[in-house]
Amino acid sequence: MTARKVRVRFAPSPTGPLHMGGVRTALYNYLFAKKHNGDFLIRVEDTDQTRYVPGAEAYIMEALTWCGMQADESTLVGGPHAPYRQSERKAIYRQYVDQLLANDKAYYAFDTSEELDRVRELSKAAGNAGWQYNHVTRSSMRNSLTLPKEETERLLESGEPFVVRIKLPRNEEVKFHDVIRGWVSVNTNHMDDKVLYKSDGMPTYHMANIVDDHLMEITHVIRGEEWLPSAPLHVLLYKYLDWECPIFAHLPLLLKPDGNGKLSKRDGDRLGFPVFPLEWTNPENGEVSSGYRERGFLPEAFINMLAFLGWNPGTSQELFSMSELIAAFDLERVGKAGAKYDFEKAKWFNQQYIKHLSHDAIGAILHAQATDAKINVSLEICVKAAPLVQERAVFTNELLEEGQYLFEAPTSFDEKTVTKKWNADSPAIIGELREAFEAIENWTSNEIEVVFKAFLNEKKMGFGQVGPLFRLTVTGKGAGASLFDICEIIGKEETLKRLKDSTATLATL
Numbered sequence: 001m002t003a004r005k006v007r008v009r010f011a012p013s014p015t016g017p018l019h020m021g022g023v024r025t026a027l028y029n030y031l032f033a034k035k036h037n038g039d040f041l042i043r044v045e046d047t048d049q050t051r052y053v054p055g056a057e058a059y060i061m062e063a064l065t066w067c068g069m070q071a072d073e074s075t076l077v078g079g080p081h082a083p084y085r086q087s088e089r090k091a092i093y094r095q096y097v098d099q100l101l102a103n104d105k106a107y108y109a110f111d112t113s114e115e116l117d118r119v120r121e122l123s124k125a126a127g128n129a130g131w132q133y134n135h136v137t138r139s140s141m142r143n144s145l146t147l148p149k150e151e152t153e154r155l156l157e158s159g160e161p162f163v164v165r166i167k168l169p170r171n172e173e174v175k176f177h178d179v180i181r182g183w184v185s186v187n188t189n190h191m192d193d194k195v196l197y198k199s200d201g202m203p204t205y206h207m208a209n210i211v212d213d214h215l216m217e218i219t220h221v222i223r224g225e226e227w228l229p230s231a232p233l234h235v236l237l238y239k240y241l242d243w244e245c246p247i248f249a250h251l252p253l254l255l256k257p258d259g260n261g262k263l264s265k266r267d268g269d270r271l272g273f274p275v276f277p278l279e280w281t282n283p284e285n286g287e288v289s290s291g292y293r294e295r296g297f298l299p300e301a302f303i304n305m306l307a308f309l310g311w312n313p314g315t316s317q318e319l320f321s322m323s324e325l326i327a328a329f330d331l332e333r334v335g336k337a338g339a340k341y342d343f344e345k346a347k348w349f350n351q352q353y354i355k356h357l358s359h360d361a362i363g364a365i366l367h368a369q370a371t372d373a374k375i376n377v378s379l380e381i382c383v384k385a386a387p388l389v390q391e392r393a394v395f396t397n398e399l400l401e402e403g404q405y406l407f408e409a410p411t412s413f414d415e416k417t418v419t420k421k422w423n424a425d426s427p428a429i430i431g432e433l434r435e436a437f438e439a440i441e442n443w444t445s446n447e448i449e450v451v452f453k454a455f456l457n458e459k460k461m462g463f464g465q466v467g468p469l470f471r472l473t474v475t476g477k478g479a480g481a482s483l484f485d486i487c488e489i490i491g492k493e494e495t496l497k498r499l500k501d502s503t504a505t506l507a508t509l
Contacts, residue, residue, distance in 0.1 A: 004219050005038055005039070005217075005219070006032070006033055006036040006037070006038025006219050006220065007038055007039045007041065007218050007219050007220075008029040008030075008032055008033045008038065008039070008040060008041070008219070008220050008222055009029065009040075009041040009042070009043050009216065009221075010025060010026040010029050010030075010040070010041070010043075010064075011043045011044075011045045011212075011223075012044065012045065012060050013044075013045045013046060013048065013051070014044060014046050014052055014053060014056035014060065015048070015051040015052065015053055015056060016053050016056055017056065017059055017060075017063075017278075017289065018059065018060045018063045018064075018276065018277060019265075019275055019276065020254065020274075020276065020277060020292075021224065021253070021254040022224075023063065023064070023277050023302075023306060024251070024254065024306045024307075024310065025222065025223060025224055025251060026042075026064055026067075027067070027303060027306055028251060028310075028329070028334070029222045030069045031307070031325055031326050032222060032329060032331060033072075034326045035326050035329050035330075038219075039072040039073065040070075040071055040072050041072065041073045041079070041081075041084070041216060041218075042061070042071040042073070042075070042076075042084065043074075043084050043085075043086070043212060043216070044060075044084060044085045044086065045086050045205065045208065045209070046085060046086055047086050047202050047203060047204065047205060047208050048205070049087070049202070053283065054283050055283055057075075057085075059278065059280060061074070061075070061076055062278060063276075063278050066293055066299050067277060067299050067302065067303055068303065068322055081215060081216040086203075086208050087202075089212065090201055090202060092211065092215070093197065093203040093207060093208060094201070096207070096211050097164050097196060097203070099241065100164075100237075100240055100241070101164065103240065104167065105166065105167055105240040106164050106165060106166050107138075107143050107144045107164070107165055107167050108143060108144040108152060108155075108156065108162050108163075108164060109133070109141065109142070109143040109144075109162060109163050109164070109165050110143060110147075110160055110161070110162050111141050111142050111143070112161070115142070116133075119131060119137075132192035133165065133192050133193050134168065134192045134193055135168055135169070135170045135188070135189075135193070138165075138193060143165070145167075159199075160199075161199045162198075162199045163195045163197065163198050163199070164195070164197040164198075165193040165195055165196065166193055166194055166196055166206075166233065166237070166240075167193060168188045168191055168192075168193055168236070169188055170188065170189065171187060171188065171189050172187070172188045173185055173186070173188075174186050174188060174191075174232040174235055176231060176232070176235045176245070176248060177247075177248075178228075178231075178248045178249060178250055179247060179248065179249040179334075180250060180331065180334050180336060181228070181250060181336055184228070184231065184232075188232075188236075191232060191233065194206055194233055196237075206230065206233060206234065206237070207237070209234065210237045210238060210241070210243075213246060214241070214243045218246050219246055219247065220246055220247045220248075220249065221246045221247070221248050221249070222251065222331070223250060223251065224250065224253070225250045225251060225252055225253055226253075227250060228250045231248055231250070249334070251310060251334060252310050252334070252335055252336055252337055252338045252339055253339070254309055254310075254338070254341055255339060255340045255341065256340070256341065257271065257341055257342060258340070259338070259340045262338075263341050265289060268289075268290070269289075272343075273290075273346070274290040274292050276289055276290070276291050276292070277291055277292050277293065277302065278292070278293050278294070279291035279293070279294040294397075295395060296350070296394075296395025296396040296398060297346075297350050297395065297396070298350060298353045298354065298357075300321070300322070300353055301346075301349045301350040301352070301353035302346075302350075303322065303325070304318075304319060304320050304325070304349050304353070305345065305346045305349040305350075309339040309341065310334050310339040311329065311333055311334045311335070312333055312335075313328045313333065314333060315328075319349075319352055319353075319356070347394050347395075350394060350395060351393070351394045354393050354395075354399075355390060355391065357390065359386035359387055360383055360386075362383075362386035362387075362390045362399065363379060363383030363384075363385070363386045364379070364382070364383075365396055366382040366385060366386065366389065366399050366400060366403060367379045367382040369397070369399060369400040370382065373400060375400075375408065377406075377407045381406070381407075381489060384489050385403050385406045385489055387481075387485075388402075388403060388406070388480075388482070388486065388489070389402040389403035389406075389481070391481070392480075405474070405475035405476060405477065405480075405486070406486065406489055406490060409494070409497070409498050409501065410473075410474075410475060410476025410477075410498070410502060411476070413476045413502070413505075413506060414472065414477050414478035416478055417468050417471075417477075417478035418472065418506065418509065420468075421468040421469055421472070422469065422472065422506055422509075426469050426503075427507055429461075429465075429466060429469060430470070430473055430499055430502075430503045431503065432459070433452070433455055433466065433470060434496055434499040434500060436451055436454075436455045437451060437492070437495065437496060437499070438496060439451075440492065443487075443488065443491065443492040444488055445484040445485045445488040446484070448484045448487050448488065452470070452484070467483070470483060470499075472502070472506070473498060473499050473502035473503055473506070474486060474487065474490075474498050474502070
């Protein structure tokens with residue numbers, strides 16, 4: 001038998017913003033596909049129109065693009081299996097529902113929601129809270145298995161609302177192998193006759209999912225463990241339709257930082273970190289939820305962090321490019337247990353990526369931020385400033401904050417340094433230092449340092465007596481990058497001006 005080309009899909013529902021757990025599912029699908037020279041598809045599963053949220057689909061696509069996951073086939077790029085939006089595939093599903101009905105693997109059910117509610121309440125009152133529509137209870141319900149054939153046909157012809165349910169066998173073991181969890185076995189006595197299709201012509205998730213995966217030639221279904229209870233039903237549907245079943249892999253949950261339950265938006269709100277890749281504005285109430293992009297995360301760092309929430313490479317390496325993740329990724333190394341989220345570790349990843357960016361890249365980010373802040377500074381200066389700001393920054397949006405003193409003279413001064421170091425003698429010391437700097441012709445970091453040290457020797461003063469005053473008047477800060485490098489970047493004229501103006505301001509405090 002010839003091995004099929006690996007084809008996987010990420011199938012989000014446009015019911016709101018994409019949770020970082022969903023991004024991880026997409027990532028594992030993407031890595032697996034690329035590792036095996038396969039295809040990565042994005043299919044929008046919007047069969048539940050009652051939960052559709054405007055803007056959610058566009059958000060999902062933008063988020064995946066930001067993360068660097070380009071689909072081989074999707075609503076955006078098209079492909080040979082279009083359309084990739086389930087609501088546009090409505091006409092496809094009925095023939096497969098009819099096939100199940102014809103083969104006695106499904107049946108029509110005409111029970112109204114009121115009738116179902118009444119049966120559940122009666123069951124609950126009798127001490128059975130978990131009533132299910134199954135191989136036992138269906139014999140007492142209003143469906144094509146209990147109604148005469150003529151009555152069923154009459155109801156269908158009259159337009160009576162109906163659903164089509166799968167007809168599960170009694171006491172049958174459904175077994176399948178999961179790449180992550182091993183062999184899974186469930187008895188049909190513990191399953192219910194799920195709805196597959198409704199009279200409005202829309203399939204439920206279960207039916208559409210199976211048909212689309214088959215028609216799109218999906219070889220591996222890699223999804224969250226919340227879908228594990230549905231897998232036996234899907235296995236039976238493949239069997240009943242006489243289709244080859246894909247290989248399953250059900251991923252572990254992303255857990256709260258304390259490990260107690262699934263990570264939710266409320267946890268992020270409570271603990272102060274995003275759970276969505278991009279900022280999201282709820283179209284119903286205008287509520288804004290923070291995103292990793294807007295928080296100042298690099299997409300590469302976000303992806304690297306997510307990859308480690310459930311998977312490990314089996315080595316001590318922690319920093320991976322996307323191509324390295326693709327080469328190293330193996331579903332066999334994804335664990336069964338839920339992965340606890342650690343925001344401090346996420347910040348560490350981001351800081352490492354910022355440190356490893358080139359000066360040109362940092363300079364470009366810094367220049368864009370300065371431009372947005374209406375600060376007039378050249379790209380060349382921003383590139384020179386890059387090594388001074390990237391070492392301490394944890395988020396990209398801290399770069400301008402870290403380096404603002406390079407572009408604008410200080411308007412405020414570190415209170416602790418002012419209290420401890422600035423005194424009646426300070427203006428004279430800075431004035432004499434300024435005179436020494438005025439004589440410098442070759443304004444470079446090295447020359448500024450030579451003159452500064454010569455000044456200390458001449459005045460018989462230690463660095464601790466002059467250095468903090470020098471930094472305070474030039475940057476307004478009590479600590480930071482090399483002062484000599486800072487002075488070279490801002491230039492001689494600006495350095496001398498700051499020494500003079502800041503001294504005048506500090507003298508009034």
